[in-house]
Amino acid sequence: MRKKITILVVDDTETNIDILLNLLGDDYDLTVALSGESALEIANTESLDLILLDIMMPQMDGYEVCEILKANDKTKDIPVIFITAKTDEDSIEKAYEVGGIDYVTKPFKPRELTARVKTQLNLKFLIEDLEFIASYDQMTGICNRRKFFELAERKFLTDKNNLYAVMIDIDKFKLINDTHGHPIGDAVIIKVTETISQYLESEFIFGRLGGEEFAIVCNCESLDEITQKLERIRKAVDSFELLSDKNESIKCTISMGCSKIKQETKNLDALLKEADVALYEAKGSGRNKIIFRS
Numbered sequence: 001m002r003k004k005i006t007i008l009v010v011d012d013t014e015t016n017i018d019i020l021l022n023l024l025g026d027d028y029d030l031t032v033a034l035s036g037e038s039a040l041e042i043a044n045t046e047s048l049d050l051i052l053l054d055i056m057m058p059q060m061d062g063y064e065v066c067e068i069l070k071a072n073d074k075t076k077d078i079p080v081i082f083i084t085a086k087t088d089e090d091s092i093e094k095a096y097e098v099g100g101i102d103y104v105t106k107p108f109k110p111r112e113l114t115a116r117v118k119t120q121l122n123l124k125f126l127i128e129d130l131e132f133i134a135s136y137d138q139m140t141g142i143c144n145r146r147k148f149f150e151l152a153e154r155k156f157l158t159d160k161n162n163l164y165a166v167m168i169d170i171d172k173f174k175l176i177n178d179t180h181g182h183p184i185g186d187a188v189i190i191k192v193t194e195t196i197s198q199y200l201e202s203e204f205i206f207g208r209l210g211g212e213e214f215a216i217v218c219n220c221e222s223l224d225e226i227t228q229k230l231e232r233i234r235k236a237v238d239s240f241e242l243l244s245d246k247n248e249s250i251k252c253t254i255s256m257g258c259s260k261i262k263q264e265t266k267n268l269d270a271l272l273k274e275a276d277v278a279l280y281e282a283k284g285s286g287r288n289k290i291i292f293r294s
């Protein structure tokens with residue numbers, strides 16, 4: 001179930017607001033603003049699903065409000081429906097140019113407005129669902145490859161200080177699949193994901209790059225600190241046990257390669273590449289271990 005849907009109604013005339021409150025108040029949570037300035041303040045602090053926006057208001061008009069909303073990352077995806085007495089084509093055209101998604105003229109037909117609101121909300125939720133599917137790994141719920149790289153690239157560009165990359169691979173995973181079958185292989189991947197997640201801080205970027213391969217990008221105070229964290233993860237994976245349908249004990253281990261950003265690290269790919277080389281070294285020298293390259 002979705003949380004209650006919140007709509008912001010912006011109009012400098014209170015009677016107009018009352019009409020919309022009566023019409024939509026039973027189905028949605030309505031928040032009200034009597035000016036453009038206060039609308040922007042609310043949009044920045046509250047989580048809104050839709051904005052119904054008047055155009056003619058003193059000081060800041062609806063067009064300006066919409067332009068500011070659309071220029072701000074936090075508010076740019078909130079659909080804006082203009083509700084206005086202006087019926088000329090220039091005004092309508094401008095409403096779409098500044099980022100409005102629909103345009104309703106006053107006096108409006110109540111059922112038409114309700115239907116338009118519902119349509120835009122459905123579209124918004126559909127887009128959110130698609131974005132979720134496109135960003136998160138279905139099996140484990142963590143970032144997929146695409147989302148991992150998107151977030152990690154952003155971190156590399158904005159927060160390079162003491163940046164680390166970790167590549168993680170489940171050891172001899174093919175053997176687990178071949179011996180116990182794919183459902184057990186999947187259960188192992190999920191259990192490993194949960195175990196790693198428990199030891200990560202919320203700002204760490206953690207993704208499943210594919211198959212049995214994971215990666216972390218994070219800032220850490222020192223090599224000591226990250227060593228401790230990764231070692232805890234390695235031990236936790238090493239010590240868990242899954243039971244198969246036939247009550248066989250299934251255990252697994254992981255290998256990790258870790259790299260730290262240097263002056264000459266050009267981009268995220270270079271940082272990950274270093275971690276990958278370290279991972280190969282871990283795999284080649286006995287597995288179930290962490291190799292650092294700094």
Ligand SMILES: [Mg+2]
Binds near residue numbers: 011012013055056057
């Ligand atoms: Mg007005």
